[in-house]
Amino acid sequence: MNQTETQKMYRQLGISEEVRAYGQKIEESLKDRFRQFDETAEYNQLKVLHAMQENRVSEGCFNYVSGYGYNDQGRDTLEQVYASVFHTEAALVRPQITCGTHALAIALSANLRPGDELLSPVGKPYDTLEEVIGIRPSKGSLAEYGVTYRQVELLEDGYFDYPAIEAALNERTKLVTIQRSKGYQTRPSYSVEKIGELIAFIKERRPDVICMVDNCYGEFVEYIEPSDVGADMIVGSLIKNPGGGLAPVGGYIAGKEELIENCAYRLTSPGLGKEVGASLGVMQSFYQGFFMAPSVVCSALKGAVFAANIYEKLGYPVVPDSTESRHDIIQAVTLGTPEGVIAFCKGIQAAAPVDSYVSPEPWAMPGYDSDVIMAAGAFVQGSSIELSADGPIKPPYAVYFQGGLTWTHAKIGILKSLQSMVDAGVISAEKLKEQ
Numbered sequence: 001m002n003q004t005e006t007q008k009m010y011r012q013l014g015i016s017e018e019v020r021a022y023g024q025k026i027e028e029s030l031k032d033r034f035r036q037f038d039e040t041a042e043y044n045q046l047k048v049l050h051a052m053q054e055n056r057v058s059e060g061c062f063n064y065v066s067g068y069g070y071n072d073q074g075r076d077t078l079e080q081v082y083a084s085v086f087h088t089e090a091a092l093v094r095p096q097i098t099c100g101t102h103a104l105a106i107a108l109s110a111n112l113r114p115g116d117e118l119l120s121p122v123g124k125p126y127d128t129l130e131e132v133i134g135i136r137p138s139k140g141s142l143a144e145y146g147v148t149y150r151q152v153e154l155l156e157d158g159y160f161d162y163p164a165i166e167a168a169l170n171e172r173t174k175l176v177t178i179q180r181s182k183g184y185q186t187r188p189s190y191s192v193e194k195i196g197e198l199i200a201f202i203k204e205r206r207p208d209v210i211c212m213v214d215n216c217y218g219e220f221v222e223y224i225e226p227s228d229v230g231a232d233m234i235v236g237s238l239i240k241n242p243g244g245g246l247a248p249v250g251g252y253i254a255g256k257e258e259l260i261e262n263c264a265y266r267l268t269s270p271g272l273g274k275e276v277g278a279s280l281g282v283m284q285s286f287y288q289g290f291f292m293a294p295s296v297v298c299s300a301l302k303g304a305v306f307a308a309n310i311y312e313k314l315g316y317p318v319v320p321d322s323t324e325s326r327h328d329i330i331q332a333v334t335l336g337t338p339e340g341v342i343a344f345c346k347g348i349q350a351a352a353p354v355d356s357y358v359s360p361e362p363w364a365m366p367g368y369d370s371d372v373i374m375a376a377g378a379f380v381q382g383s384s385i386e387l388s389a390d391g392p393i394k395p396p397y398a399v400y401f402q403g404g405l406t407w408t409h410a411k412i413g414i415l416k417s418l419q420s421m422v423d424a425g426v427i428s429a430e431k432l433k434e435q
């Protein structure tokens with residue numbers, strides 16, 4: 001197939017020659033960045049492969065297990081594979097963990113008791129955790145069970161206020177929660193190294209405090225994970241990075257044996273713990289997804305950097321910026337108007353393999369405090385390791401873009417978002433030609 005045929009296909013998708021050519025120029029400038037992502041993926045692929053071999057993953061691990069799930073070999077072996085990859089004593093990896101918020105809620109409620117205090121030294125946590133903690137009152141929150149919460153705001157530069165963190169630690173502080181990814185904020189996402197410094201600071205003062213990292217969107221972005229720099233527990237969702245786009249549901253918690261045991265007792269029941277919870281035929285997708293994850297994350301990172309460059313050069317603030325190092329797969333682009341956010345998301349949706357013909361609209365999603373527009377024409381509902389974008393309809397009107405099972409699809413999706421903004425009159429076609 002020659003270049004002209006590809007150009008024809010772009011036009012068929014509604015992407016103009018100006019938009020395609022602009023994207024081509026940006027892509028060519030990113031060769032070195034892309035090579036670095038490939039190198040990280042190569043290392044992480046070796047890490048996962050080694051863990052699967054070391055734990056003797058076999059065909060039997062993919063068997064369907066129902067009922068109580070006693071002696072579910074596939075489930076138990078997969079948990080060892082996760083523990084090997086993350087260098088932890090244990091892991092809980094289950095389809096019964098319904099999402100990332102649920103995994104975090106389990107990790108918190110399993111390891112906190114009435115009278116304990118939870119500390120976030122990194123400012124406001126992810127929106128859905130506000131109800132888990134009870135920052136916004138909710139049935140069954142930690143607050144209802146007598147767990148108090150304290151938060152230390154970030155400094156102007158988005159990093160840690162060490163003196164204030166020191167002052168916030170007290171004899172009731174039991175667990176510290178550190179969110180690696182920016183989530184729906186414009187602060188930086190933290191490198192594993194920075195998280196390690198924060199954990200060391202806390203452990204020097206209070207070695208007994210449990211340090212938990214919300215690792216959502218961070219897995220396999222770097223050579224190391226927060227569990228390599230002192231985190232006692234790391235938590236994430238399988239419809240993000242570690243599911244590799246194949247896991248249809250699930251979450252994981254990896255960490256110290258005793259903490260993970262508490263999580264298992266909380267997830268199932270006191271006395272039963274890890275012994276129950278049938279894997280119901282999802283194991284092959286969990287294993288295969290975890291195997292694919294380093295390479296899928298690499299594609300998503302290429303898409304994120306491509307988007308940063310595309311939009312920064314058109315004058316939009318982007319976090320991270322076009323040249324910064326990456327610590328998660330999220331790309332924030334501040335479009336400044338509701339129309340911009342909506343046009344961007346409609347473009348992403350129109351480039352999807354599934355539901356491309358539907359037009360997303362803002363709505364009041366449970367767990368969020370403003371209307372949110374979400375674009376996700378995904379094979380797995382709501383999966384954000386697949387090409388997706390979401391934008392809360394509130395200032396500064398930023399979109400959070402992430403995912404892409406393949407680099408080429410991420411590229412096509414971003415070009416379609418740009419085209420959609422041109423078509424909506426948010427960006428002028430003239431401006432593209434000037435670049």
Ligand SMILES: *Cc1c(COP(=O)(O)O)cnc(C)c1O
Pocket residue numbers: 099100101102126128179180181182183214216217237
């Ligand atoms: C996605 C996410 C969560 C919550 O995960 P859900 O699967 O959407 O419940 C929590 N924290 C961060 C940083 C996330 O990105």
